[in-house]
Every structure is written in structure tokens, then in C-alpha cells.
Amino acid sequence: MQIDKRIILREGTLSSLISVTFKGISQVILIENAVTGFIILIAIMLSSISLGSIVFLSAVMATLIGRFGGADKTIINQGLLGYNPVLAGIALFLNLEGGLRWVFALAGAAVATLFTAAMMHLMRNTKIPVLTFPYIILTWFLFLASYQLEMFQLSPSLVPQDLSHWLLHPGGTMDWIHGLVNGIGQVYFQDRLWSGILILFGVFWADWKLGLYAVIGSFVALLTAYGLGAEVSLLNSGLYGFNAVLTILAVGAVFSTKNILVPVTGIIASVLTVLITAGVDTWLVPYGLPTLTMPFVLCTWLFLAARKVLPRI
Missing domain, CATH: 1.10.3430.10 (Ammonium transporter AmtB like domains)
Structure with missing residues (x-):
């Protein structure tokens, strides 16, 4: 039995959300492919289920923020709002310590979505992609904030x-x-x-x-x-x-x-x-x-x- 993909991937359906989520993961490595994103998520899960969960949730949040925020459908469906939040979630989860690192990782991923949208607007006339710049700057500033804010517990490896x-x-x-x-x-x-x-x-x-x-x-x-x-x-x-x-x-x-x-x-x-x-x-x-x-x-x-x-x- 063949099912029309246009029905399955109609915007607003669960299948569409999952597909775009996986694309957000694959876009980290500059690829728009839901299957590739799924394979990469499995690869991360093999290393750490917790980290894989952060990756998946970060990509989901980015997709939902894009949809509820009224972003261009093409940008959302290509997963272009997802890759910076995915990287931010990973970096914060791996380099922060304490019971709140889950919260900080997911909150950072959400902010990375907003930062990505802002950078897309600022650089739209240059025809140059924002790449991973939003995630880098956000992550650096949050790490530096740990020296002033006690709630942020930075990993001892970052000395x-x-x-x-x-x-x-x-x-x-x-x-x-x-x-x-x-x-x-x-x-x-x-x-x-x-x-x-x-x-x-x-x-x-x-x-x-x-x-x-x-x-x-x-x-x-x-x-x-x-x-x-x-x-x-x-x-x-x-x-x-x-x-x-x-x-x-x-x-x-x-x-x-x-x-x-x-x-x-x-x-x-x-x-x-x-x-x-x-x-x-x-x-x-x-x-x-x-x-x-x-x-x-x-x-x-x-x-x-x-x-x-x-x-x-």
C-alpha cells in the first residue's frame, strides 16, 4: 500500500515535525536529509543516551520555535533553524556540571534558535550563510559567565x-x-x-x-x-x-x-x-x-x- 508523502509530511503533523527535527541534526554537517539525521542521532546515542536526548530535544525545540514564531517555511523545513541549537545543547551539556546542566543546555538551545534567526536577518544582504557563528558566540559567553554567576558550574577541563x-x-x-x-x-x-x-x-x-x-x-x-x-x-x-x-x-x-x-x-x-x-x-x-x-x-x-x-x- 503506497501512501502519499505529501499527506504524511504535511506541516503540523507529527511526521513532519520528526522529519524536520532530523534535518536540523543533519544540517550540523551541512546536509539536508532526515535519514542522515536519524543515523547521526543513533551514532550519538551509542556514545551517550543522555547526550542523544539533548540533541533530539534541542532540534525539536528549534523546529517548534520556528513554527510558532512564524518563520519562513522553507527555512524551517530545511532544518536551518536546528543545527545551531543542536550544537549549543551538546556543548553546554558536555562542558557544564551540576544538576541544572540539562536545563542550561536546553535553554541555551532555545536561545541559539533566536540568535540564529537574528543573524540570518543581519546577514541576509551579504548572501553569506551564518553557519555556526550563533552557537559559537552564545556558548563562549555562557562559559565566560560561569566566572561571575555561581549557578553555572564549568567543567574543570576548561581551565x-x-x-x-x-x-x-x-x-x-x-x-x-x-x-x-x-x-x-x-x-x-x-x-x-x-x-x-x-x-x-x-x-x-x-x-x-x-x-x-x-x-x-x-x-x-x-x-x-x-x-x-x-x-x-x-x-x-x-x-x-x-x-x-x-x-x-x-x-x-x-x-x-x-x-x-x-x-x-x-x-x-x-x-x-x-x-x-x-x-x-x-x-x-x-x-x-x-x-x-x-x-x-x-x-x-x-x-x-x-x-x-x-x-x-
Whole structure:
């Protein structure tokens, strides 16, 4: 028995809400595909049911806020209001402590929806996507607020450090497989092999070209950072890879031109993202803040803005 999808996905139905919710999850990695979003949610659930619940609820809230707020239906149905709240929910849940971290994570996700809408309005004339900038700024400010507001209990792992005493630890055994997979998994803060593999499978499900780009971006980041003497522990954890993965997807595929040089431009952008990652991380060390996806945003904005003048790159 065949059922008309137009009836199932009619706005306001439960099926429509779930579909858009999964798209909000997949849009974190620049993909509009409900099945991909579902696969990625399962990958996160394998790591942590609590974290997976935060991801799902954050995406649901973003969809509901968009609908009740009267946002453009196209923006809602593409999941474009969901990915910043999803990332904000994950980052806050993982880096805050105490019994209220669930509340702060979901509240932060709700505010991230409003911030995303505001940034879309402010940047509409530039024709440049807001990407994950709203989530980054919101998360940084909430982490900094923990130094003034007792209710926010920041994780001990986020400790300000003095750069004059900073020591690099480049030694160790390089694990190329884990580093490659984790570079993709870390887009969703995942550093477990099977979670990363499942996320990569979700990307290939949506489009094999995007999956190939993701693998290339992670490998290029690994090779570049390793060649420049980055800490092996960070490479194995994928912390130099996820920004490069997002950048090559954005510059080389999702927001690309039809020029034959675009794949090369995407690879160059992913290499540059590694350098920006090291710089941003060093800049934030004295504040105890994580880099998040700021290198991806800066590098992608650079190339997309440059294309306004140099359309062939």
C-alpha cells in the first residue's frame, strides 16, 4: 500500500515535525536529509543516551520555535533553524556540571534558535550563510559567565592557562584510522570509533560525494597538522580534523560554484583551516575556552566572500 508523502509530511503533523527535527541534526554537517539525521542521532546515542536526548530535544525545540514564531517555511523545513541549537545543547551539556546542566543546555538551545534567526536577518544582504557563528558566540559567553554567576558550574577541563608556561607535547604514536574517523565524529563532539563510522555512513547515505569530501578533509587535516608538528594526542582525537571537514564540505560542495577548480579550492581551504585552528586555540587558551567551530566559520566566510570578487576560485 503506497501512501502519499505529501499527506504524511504535511506541516503540523507529527511526521513532519520528526522529519524536520532530523534535518536540523543533519544540517550540523551541512546536509539536508532526515535519514542522515536519524543515523547521526543513533551514532550519538551509542556514545551517550543522555547526550542523544539533548540533541533530539534541542532540534525539536528549534523546529517548534520556528513554527510558532512564524518563520519562513522553507527555512524551517530545511532544518536551518536546528543545527545551531543542536550544537549549543551538546556543548553546554558536555562542558557544564551540576544538576541544572540539562536545563542550561536546553535553554541555551532555545536561545541559539533566536540568535540564529537574528543573524540570518543581519546577514541576509551579504548572501553569506551564518553557519555556526550563533552557537559559537552564545556558548563562549555562557562559559565566560560561569566566572561571575555561581549557578553555572564549568567543567574543570576548561581551565585558563598562561601562554608563557604553555608546553607542546608532540610525541606519541599516531593512530591514522582513529584520527581520520574522529575528525569526522568530532563535528558532533564524538571521539568513539563506531560513532564516527556511523556518522560517516550517514554522510555517505546522503551523497557519496559529500562522504568522499568528508574523508578527504579529515585526511588532509591530519596530514597537514602532523607535518607541522601538532600534538599527536589532539590528532588522534580528531580535534584538528572536524573544522577542516566542515570547511571542505562548505567550500568544495555545499556552497561551491561550478568551476572545475572548486575541489582544489576546498582542499586548500581545509589546509588553511588547520592553521586557523592552531591560532584560534592559542588565542583562547588564556580564557579557558574551546575552539569549537570558529576556524570553520572564519575560513569558509573568507572563501565565500572572496568568491564575490573572484568567482572562479
